[in-house]
Amino acid sequence: MNSGKLQEVLSQGKFAVTAECGPPRGANTEVIHKKGTLLKGYVDAVNVTDNQTAIVRMSSIAACTHLIQMGIEPVMQMVTRDRNRIALQSDIMGAYSLGIRNILCLSGDHQTFGSQPEAMNVWDIDCMHLIHTVKNMRDEGKDMSEFELDVAPKMFIGAAENPFADPFEFRVLRLAKKVAAGADFIQTQCIYDMARFKEWVRLAREQGLTEKVHILGGVTPLKSARMAKYMATRVAGITIPEAIIKRMEAVPKEKATAEGIKICLETIQEIREIKGVHGIHIMAIEWEDKVPEIIKAAGLYPR
Amino acid sequence: MIVGEQKPIAEIKDKVSSYSRLLILGCGTCVKTCFAGGEDEVAIMASALRLAFQKDGRKIKIEELTVERQCEDEFIKEAATAIARNDAVLSLACGAGVQMIASRFTRSPVLPGVNTTFIGVLEKQGLFAEKCMGCGNCILDTFVGICPISRCSKKLLNGPCGGSQNGKCEVNSETDCAWQLIIDRSKSFGQMDKLITYVPPKDWRTSQAGGPRKLVIEDHVI
Amino acid sequence: MVENFKVVSSITPEPVKIEQFKPKITVFHCFNAINSIADSDNVYCDIKGIKMPCSSITREVFLLRAFEAGADAVVVMVCPEGSCRYIEGNIWAGKRVARMKKLLDEIGLDGRRLNIFFIPQRDQTALNRAINQTMDNLVTLGPNPAA
Numbered sequence: 001m002n003s004g005k006l007q008e009v010l011s012q013g014k015f016a017v018t019a020e021c022g023p024p025r026g027a028n029t030e031v032i033h034k035k036g037t038l039l040k041g042y043v044d045a046v047n048v049t050d051n052q053t054a055i056v057r058m059s060s061i062a063a064c065t066h067l068i069q070m071g072i073e074p075v076m077q078m079v080t081r082d083r084n085r086i087a088l089q090s091d092i093m094g095a096y097s098l099g100i101r102n103i104l105c106l107s108g109d110h111q112t113f114g115s116q117p118e119a120m121n122v123w124d125i126d127c128m129h130l131i132h133t134v135k136n137m138r139d140e141g142k143d144m145s146e147f148e149l150d151v152a153p154k155m156f157i158g159a160a161e162n163p164f165a166d167p168f169e170f171r172v173l174r175l176a177k178k179v180a181a182g183a184d185f186i187q188t189q190c191i192y193d194m195a196r197f198k199e200w201v202r203l204a205r206e207q208g209l210t211e212k213v214h215i216l217g218g219v220t221p222l223k224s225a226r227m228a229k230y231m232a233t234r235v236a237g238i239t240i241p242e243a244i245i246k247r248m249e250a251v252p253k254e255k256a257t258a259e260g261i262k263i264c265l266e267t268i269q270e271i272r273e274i275k276g277v278h279g280i281h282i283m284a285i286e287w288e289d290k291v292p293e294i295i296k297a298a299g300l301y302p303r
Numbered sequence: 304m305i306v307g308e309q310k311p312i313a314e315i316k317d318k319v320s321s322y323s324r325l326l327i328l329g330c331g332t333c334v335k336t337c338f339a340g341g342e343d344e345v346a347i348m349a350s351a352l353r354l355a356f357q358k359d360g361r362k363i364k365i366e367e368l369t370v371e372r373q374c375e376d377e378f379i380k381e382a383a384t385a386i387a388r389n390d391a392v393l394s395l396a397c398g399a400g401v402q403m404i405a406s407r408f409t410r411s412p413v414l415p416g417v418n419t420t421f422i423g424v425l426e427k428q429g430l431f432a433e434k435c436m437g438c439g440n441c442i443l444d445t446f447v448g449i450c451p452i453s454r455c456s457k458k459l460l461n462g463p464c465g466g467s468q469n470g471k472c473e474v475n476s477e478t479d480c481a482w483q484l485i486i487d488r489s490k491s492f493g494q495m496d497k498l499i500t501y502v503p504p505k506d507w508r509t510s511q512a513g514g515p516r517k518l519v520i521e522d523h524v525i
Numbered sequence: 526m527v528e529n530f531k532v533v534s535s536i537t538p539e540p541v542k543i544e545q546f547k548p549k550i551t552v553f554h555c556f557n558a559i560n561s562i563a564d565s566d567n568v569y570c571d572i573k574g575i576k577m578p579c580s581s582i583t584r585e586v587f588l589l590r591a592f593e594a595g596a597d598a599v600v601v602m603v604c605p606e607g608s609c610r611y612i613e614g615n616i617w618a619g620k621r622v623a624r625m626k627k628l629l630d631e632i633g634l635d636g637r638r639l640n641i642f643f644i645p646q647r648d649q650t651a652l653n654r655a656i657n658q659t660m661d662n663l664v665t666l667g668p669n670p671a672a
Contacts, residue, residue, distance in 0.1 A: 081457070085504065107457055107459060107464045108457075109466070109473075110456055110457065110466070110473060110474045112474055113473075113474075121457070123457050123458045123459070124504070124505075124507065125504045125505075126457070126458075126459040126460055126461050126462070127461075128460070128461035128501065128502075129460070129461070129503070129504045132501065144504070160465065161465075162465035165463070165465045165466070165467055165468060166467055166468055166469055166470065166480075166483065167463075167467075167470075167483060167486055170463070170486050170495075170498070173495070173496075173498060173499055174463075176499060177461065177498075177499050177501065180499070180501065181501060189465060236465070236466040236468055236473040237465045237466055237468065237473075311631065312628060312631045312632055313631055316632070343584075343585075343586065346586040347585050347586050347589060347628075350586055350589035350590055350592075350593055351589060351628055351632055352632075353593055353671075354589065354592055354593060354632055354634055354671045355632035355633065355634075355671075357593075357671035357672075358632070358633055358634060358670045358671040
């Protein structure tokens with residue numbers, strides 16, 4: 001396998017769909033099989049998180065390998081919080097050898113949020129360095145010490161961007177920096193504030209960035225008004241406009257999930273119409289069973 | 304200066320409880336300026352411990368002494384006789400000073416009374432803040448005078464991260480996001496575009512990660 | 526903390542007596558607040574007065590040493606909020622007293638033995654009330670366990 005399906009879809013100018021799979025808090029492969037089975041065929045690739053929110057879970061590289069064995073293409077997420085450059089480069093090579101073709105480079109959430117806040121953090125390198133490193137390993141066949149690698153890992157390189165974090169004016173500059181460092185695709189934080197997202201894409205387009213990198217807009221279906229309010233106030237980097245919270249509050253509890261999915265579908269439809277956005281990244285955390293329904297209703301099935 | 308905070312008195316009481324003659328040794332430099340271990344703090348601690356032990360019906364003799372600083376032999380040798388006539392020393396110096404006492408006065412148990420925390424400044428009255436992490440290779444000019452190693456929770460050289468909100472760090476809403484500060488100051492210098500320049504990975508060998516460090520000044524050694 | 530800064534007007538100015546012991550009370554006072562502690566009417570306690578030119582002279586170590594010298598209660602008397610001749614003296618005194626109260630709690634001596642009172646200039650009634658409030662506290666607290 002040279003390039004994966006995700007790279008193929010995007011390079012052919014088609015609208016890509018990715019989803020997310022959180023590994024189990026233990027060695028239970030059943031969890032991965034279950035989630036994989038739900039998503040298989042409905043998405044081009046599945047992101048596997050790397051100890052997300054610093055909660056200790058099965059490693060991303062292992063969970064990705066289980067997905068490959070199921071015939072599903074993973075995107076291995078890699079944070080620089082827990083491992084130094086030695087371990088990261090080592091895992092990039094290992095990942096490629098196991099058939100992993102996509103890497104999403106992240107700095108990672110601070111460990112004080114996680115299940116073991118007493119832990120030391122690493123951050124030997126940041127996500128910008130990681131993007132640069134993977135690119136170098138792929139294109140020059142060299143590691144960070146300029147050592148020539150015995151088979152270069154040819155990864156499709158992704159990064160995350162958050163158009164909803166501050167400072168806004170800097171978010172496009174940072175996107176440009178990631179593109180220059182080597183990012184091939186970008187997945188954004190989940191979109192509720194469509195106006196702000198559109199503005200961010202417009203600025204990116206103006207700078208020619210949408211020609212150089214594939215942007216996939218993040219979407220997360222809301223389950224309830226409570227979830228909406230929690231995310232709006234307690235999760236860093238997520239903005240939810242009052243109007244959406246009001247919509248969720250206006251419906252009776254039994255109708256909440258339906259309304260959440262309706263909003264999600266509207267968001268997907270709007271994203272499809274934005275010039276320069278080449279796909280969506282669905283983060284239906286612990287709600288993976290809704291993904292097939294959403295993909296179908298959005299007219300994105302079959303893939 | 305080096306900033307530290309006094310340990311809770313209950314913890315100190317526990318540490319010194321097995322001694323009947325205790326010397327509380329203060330330091331007149333860094334810990335004095337952050338009100339953790341200067342002469343005044345020594346006096347308060349001595350009085351508090353006496354009261355605490357008296358209340359328990361325990362006899363403890365506490366001597367008080369403060370030297371200019373505990374990180375230099377020149378000053379700590381003045382404490383020699385006081386240390387010799389006590390069973391233990393409770394040092395209110397920073398970790399460096401405590402170790403200096405321990406290495407010079409090898410027969411005396413030395414206990415730390417202060418938790419040394421960071422290299423920082425007195426930002427305004429009553430507020431000390433961490434500024435420097437001693438990385439050994441200062442490139443503050445790259446960051447318009449704001450250090451992302453010590454002041455960014457993730458040590459990002461190409462920040463900010465996605466958790467920066469309203470100019471505050473995701474880890475603590477009272478902590479300024481260092482990258483927001485860097486961006487703001489870059490903007491004020493008209494140098495926002497410089498921030499697109501990729502800052503390469505750090506060579507950590509000059510930091511403590513490369514092993515405990517030394518500085519030798521050749522022309523001071525005969 | 527607020528109750529330390531106002532003398533409760535419901536406290537009677539009549540001297541309080543404790544049957545079990547005759548308390549020793551040390552009073553650090555700014556001379557602008559009260560002229561002399563000897564002006565106190567309570568004969569049921571041994572009061573020692575320490576005059577300060579400003580309440581900002583209140584130093585933590587002196588408060589503790591008063592307890593070491595055998596005081597059952599220590600009182601700081603300062604000018605009311607806004608009336609400090611040196612503007613902030615009473616504020617600093619209040620902060621230091623608060624810190625020492627906490628320390629006294631941590632060493633098991635009970636922070637209620639130490640209190641600060643705002644005394645309007647040379648107000649005899651307020652002075653007596655402050656002493657009585659202190660005596661009232663001592664009924665519960667008893668003598669200094671470290672004396």
